[in-house]
Amino acid sequence: MRIDVVTIFPEYLEPLNVSLVGKARARGQLDVHLHDLRSWTHDVHRTVDDTPYGGGPGMVMKPEPWGEALDAVLAAGPEGELPTLVVPTPSGVPFTQELAQELAQRPWLAFAPARYEGIDRRVIDEAATRMPVVEASIGDYVLAGGEVAVLVMVEAIARLLPGVLGNAASHQDDSFAPGAMADLLEGPVYTKPAEWRGRAVPEVLLSGNHGKIARWRREQAFARTMANRPDLVARWRQDGFDKKEREALSVLGL
Numbered sequence: 639m640r641i642d643v644v645t646i647f648p649e650y651l652e653p654l655n656v657s658l659v660g661k662a663r664a665r666g667q668l669d670v671h672l673h674d675l676r677s678w679t680h681d682v683h684r685t686v687d688d689t690p691y692g693g694g695p696g697m698v699m700k701p702e703p704w705g706e707a708l709d710a711v712l713a714a715g716p717e718g719e720l721p722t723l724v725v726p727t728p729s730g731v732p733f734t735q736e737l738a739q740e741l742a743q744r745p746w747l748a749f750a751p752a753r754y755e756g757i758d759r760r761v762i763d764e765a766a767t768r769m770p771v772v773e774a775s776i777g778d779y780v781l782a783g784g785e786v787a788v789l790v791m792v793e794a795i796a797r798l799l800p801g802v803l804g805n806a807a808s809h810q811d812d813s814f815a816p817g818a819m820a821d822l823l824e825g826p827v828y829t830k831p832a833e834w835r836g837r838a839v840p841e842v843l844l845s846g847n848h849g850k851i852a853r854w855r856r857e858q859a860f861a862r863t864m865a866n867r868p869d870l871v872a873r874w875r876q877d878g879f880d881k882k883e884r885e886a887l888s889v890l891g892l
C-alpha cells in the first residue's frame with residue numbers, strides 16, 4: 639500500500655518509522671511518503687493560514703498550498719491511479735474497525751491532516767470531484783491537529799494488511815472485528831508466572847479444556863462489554879442481535 643501524508647509537521651509522523659508500521663515499511667509492505675505543506679507556499683513567511691471569512695476565532699488553512707500539494711501527490715503516484723483522500727477531522731464519520739478494514743483494501747491512501755480550525759472547504763470539495771474522499775474522526779474530542787489521528791489510522795490499517803502481523807489470526811478476535819466476536823470487547827489476558835503478587839491466573843486457563851476456555855472467554859467478553867460499553871449492548875438489539883443478548887444474559891447467569 640502507498641501512503642502519502644501532507645502536513646506542516648512532517649516530524650510529527652516520525653513514529654511511522656517505529657515498531658509494526660516501521661517494520662512494514664522496511665519490508666516494502668507500506669510505501670510512505672511525507673510532504674511538507676509549506677513546500678507549496680510562495681511567500682517569504684511560507685504562510686499556510688489566514689483569518690476565517692465570516693469572522694470567528696482561530697485561523698483557516700489556505701486553499702492554494704493544499705491544492706498544489708494534492709496536485710503534486712496525484713502526479714507523483716502510479717500512473718492512471720488515484721488515491722483515496724483521508725481527511726482527519728472531528729466533524730467526520732467515526733473511524734471504526736469497519737472503516738479501517740475498508741481502507742486497508744485500497745492500494746493508495748493520501749492523508750490531509752489539518753491544523754488550526756481546518757482546511758478551506760473548497761479544497762475538500764474540489765478533491766472530491768477527482769478522487770474518493772473520506773472525512774473521518776477518531777473520537778469525540780478535539781486534538782490540536784490531525785497528525786496524531788493519521789498515526790492512529792495508519793496503525794489500525796497497517797496491521798490489517800496481509801503479512802504485516804506475524805499471526806494473521808491475531809486480529810480476527812479483536813474487539814470490534816466483524817464475525818463471531820462482533821460488537822464484543824476482548825476479555826482479559828494473562829501470561830506466566832501462574833501466580834504474581836499473590837494473584838493467581840484464572841484456573842480455567844490452566845485446565846487445557848479448550849471448550850471451557852472458549853466459554854469463559856466469551857463470558858468475560860460479554861461482562862466487559864456490558865460494564866464498559868452499554869452503547870454496544872444497545873446495538874446488539876438494534877442489529878437484531880437479541881440472540882446475542884439472551885446468550886449474554888444466560889452466560890452471565892442473569
Ligand code: ADE
Binds near residue numbers: 727
Ligand atoms: N483533528 C482534531 N481532532 C480530531 C479527531 N478527533 N479526529 C480526527 N481528526 C482530528
